[in-house]
Amino acid sequence: MAKDWVILANDLTKYYQMGEVEVRALAGVSCKIKRGEVVAIMGPSGSGKSTLMNILGCLDLPTSGKYILDGEAVETLNDNQLADIRNRKVGFIFQSFNLLARTTALGNVELPLRYAGKVPNKKERARTALESVGLEDRISHRPTELSGGEQQRVAIARALVNNPAIIMADEPTGNLDSKVGKEILELLLTLNRDKGTTLIIVTHDPVIAAQAQRIIHLRDGLVEENI
């Protein structure tokens, strides 16, 4: 039963100390996400959706609460173990692509494998990932030689290359025009269908959210239950 849930979060809170003031970003969020599900996280700015994504993506630890990602109790892990989890279980896609400017598409996609330790056929796997996003003829191009859509495809390939349990996309189409944005979203949904990778999209665009199987609405650090 528990094997079906890739994300099991119970009563997550997160407080930030801003000088004298304590800011509450998450006030007790619980959520469950099934393996292979496509989930959108929506909410106005300041609602805590970025914080939630950071915690679900193991970039940050919650102040309190329990979080089990693909069977691992994340809140008990140290820095190195967190880095390892991010490397093996999470793929990130950012609004601003975040590619290394001086490195080729192949090099960028290979990067997570290089932090993974001893992985055979790094180049081969990176090439396969690039092929799966339709960039097999852009392998040795640098990000500056690629269009925005192509750059985001490289980022998607990078997120996929280590076969993660979940892909976290933070406003993946925010920097793209609507046509290219639609293509990128299509690509993500196709990959979800073909590979069964869980997809979590943080967005404030209702059109994108409508493509998800489920929407989690956040407001003031809490999940709004009434949708």
Add this chain to the structure above:
Amino acid sequence: MNIGQSIIEALETLNGNKLRSGLTILGIVIGVGAVIAMLAIGQGAQDTITGAISGIGTNLLFVSSGNQIQEVRNPKPLTLGDAQAIADPFAAPDVLAVAPIIQGRDDITAGGQTMSVSVTGTTPEYFIMQNYSLLEGDFLTLDNLQGNASAVVIGPGVADKLFSRRNGVVGETIRINGQPFRVVGLLQSKGGGTFGSQDNQVIVPFTTAQTRLIHRSALNEVDQLYVQAVSTQAVPLATDEVKQILRQRHRTPVGVDDFTVFSQADFLSIAQTVTGVFTIFLGGIAGISLLVGGIGIMNIMLVSVTERTREIGLRKALGARKRDILIQFLIESSMLSLIGGMIGILLGWFLGFIVGRIAAASGNPFNPAISLNAILLATLFSLAVGLFFGIYPANRAAGLEPVEALRYE
């Protein structure tokens, strides 16, 4: 992460910022270049000095009055009697010859020319000990010595100055301190020695110098005794014999000696100590510029860490551990210093070469020597500088929180 790949990546990163990397490297180049050049010059000076000392013969002993290490009251002067006692083959079987020396400075004149030279009064043995050879004429003879002769052997520098020629000067008369002396021999040039030029000197019989030129308070007092041992191996034995004889004659069989015996090896070790200190001193001063270069590395690495905060955040999001980031930045800083170090070695070699050329042009041939040790030392030291000054920036990069680093604009 694989080290080879990290090095390639670091070089690519540095290559992306050519001017900045170049200027940072320049700081190390100057530092390492200065250290290498100074060590080379120090080594060259040491080689030249020890070479000059080695040239004075390995079987010579120098005896002088007084004690350079401990204080003695009323040291007795060395006398001609001491010289004769040491020359006794039964008392000192390992001593081949003894030459007493008295030295002073006097004005000499000839043909309206005047110059101030070192005047040495000694015995015929001296010429053999010093390995002198003649351009013309003869060395001083025993007859000259016993006859209190007004004979003089002159150095080539003296001939140049007084006669403007180096042939046919034997038979000429020169005046030392106003008294006429007949030139009997002209020495071949030996060049500048460690103890001043040997070309600008005149040598007269000991007896003549003692009675007419150089006055000493005690009867038959000499400044120094040159003692030649029968062989290089016999130097320690000869030293003991000389000491034994002098202790007896000076009535200091127990207690502190009132004379000092120096061998060439002693001179050599003193000269090496002095030039060694000199080299360390020069190298230390040059090391300061290397330190400044290191601070340059640290500065630029700190800028780089700030500039690449987002990149660091991204790498952490992709699974880089603290250690990975730390190693990445340490490799970058040590690449900077290693490249600088290698170019610096070339620069140092070039500087040493120039100094050698200048020295040769000004008449003091001198070979700056770059040893393999100096190169290894400079390479390792520059690498260490890069690592040391890279640690703080790299630590700062590795300690960044991924969330905050990713959010950084």
